Amino acid sequence: MEELRKDTIRRLQRATYWYTAEYTKELFNKVKEEETIKKLQQDESSKVNCVILTAERNANMMLDCMKECVKAVNILSNEEDEEVDDWMLAGINAMLDKVNETKEIPFDLPTAINGILCAQYR
Numbered sequence: 634m635e636e637l638r639k640d641t642i643r644r645l646q647r648a649t650y651w652y653t654a655e656y657t658k659e660l661f662n663k664v665k666e667e668e669t670i671k672k673l674q675q676d677e678s679s680k681v682n683c684v685i686l687t688a689e690r691n692a693n694m695m696l697d698c699m700k701e702c703v704k705a706v707n708i709l710s711n712e713e714d715e716e717v718d719d720w721m722l723a724g725i726n727a728m729l730d731k732v733n734e735t736k737e738i739p740f741d742l743p744t745a746i747n748g749i750l751c752a753q754y755r
Contacts, residue, residue, distance in 0.1 A: 637719075637722050637726075638709055638717065638722060640726075641709060641722050641725055641726055641729075642706055642709045642710060644726070644729050645702055645705055645706050645709070645725075645729075645746070646702075646706060648702055648729070648732075648738065648742070648743070649699055649702035649703065649706070651738055652695050652698040652699045652702060652738075652743075653695075653699055655691075655695045656692055656695035656696055656699060659688045659689075659691040659692035659695060660688070660692055662687075662688035662691070662692075663688035663689055663692060665688075666684070666686050666687075666688050669684055670684060670686075694740055695740075697743075698740055698742075698743045701743030701744055701746070701747055702743045702746075704743075704747055704752055705725075705743065705746045705747055705750055705752065708747075708750050708752060708755060709750075714755075716751075716755075717750065721749050721750055724749045725746050725749055725750075728742060728745060728746065
């Protein structure tokens with residue numbers, strides 16, 4: 634397997650770790666949200682309370698990102714798959730370079746990477 638492909642796989646694996654860490658944080662946030670809801674339900678005052686729950690949806694989004702990253706790594710790891718062209722690797726690495734430059738990992742990055750790899754047709 635060529636070195637550029639291996640390097641791209643390693644970079645995607647690091648992104649997968651980041652999404653996994655964020656997923657874990659959201660699971661902890663979900664527990665905190667559930668505790669807050671229980672406290673508010675036990676509150677017998679006449680105050681109206683409002684809680685916006687975000688952790689479960691965020692966790693599901695992170696899980697989807699992790700699945701997409703794994704799919705991309707599996708495509709790139711398949712040495713028999715000769716339909717991964719240099720321009721695809723260049724596009725993926727350009728996106729990852731931009732992520733490193735901006736220090737922000739977008740949640741649609743894994744989907745964009747799978748789009749470049751034409752994952753939906755494999």
